[in-house]
Amino acid sequence: MSETNRMEKHLTLLGVFHIIYHSLSILVGLGIFALMSTIGCITGDPVAMRILTTIGGIVGTILIVLGVPGVVAGIWLLKRQSWARILAFIVGAFDILDIPLGTALGIYTYWVLLDDDTEALLH
Secondary structure (H helix, E strand, O other), X not given: OOHHHHHHHHHHHHHHHHHHHHHHHHHHHHHHHHHHHHHHXXXXXXXXXXXXXXXXXXXXXXXXXXXXXXXXXXXXXXXXOOXXXXXXXXXXXXXXXXXXXXXXXXXXXXXXXXXXXXXXXXX
C-alpha cells in the first residue's frame, strides 16, 4: 500500500473521529443543561433553580461551543478542504487538554495532519 493511500485512510478516519467525538460533546452539553435545569425546577427553590440553570447553561454552552468546530472540521476533512486542516489543528490543541480520549484524538490529529502526504491530499 502506498504512503499516500495509507494517509488518505487515516485522513478519512480522522474526520469520522472528529465528527463522532465532538457530536458526543454537543449532546453531553445539551444533556447537562437539561439535567441541571430539571433538578433546579424539581427543588422548587427559586435560588436553587437560578443557580443550577446558570451552571448548566454555562457548562453546556462551553461544551457546545467547543464541539461545533470539531464537527465542522471533521465534515470538511472528509471533503478534503485545505482550510479544514487549520481548523483541525486548533481543535486538536483543545482536544489534547481533554484527558484521556481527547488527548488521544489530539495527538492523532497532529500525527495525521503534519504528514507531508496528507497535505498533498487536501485541496
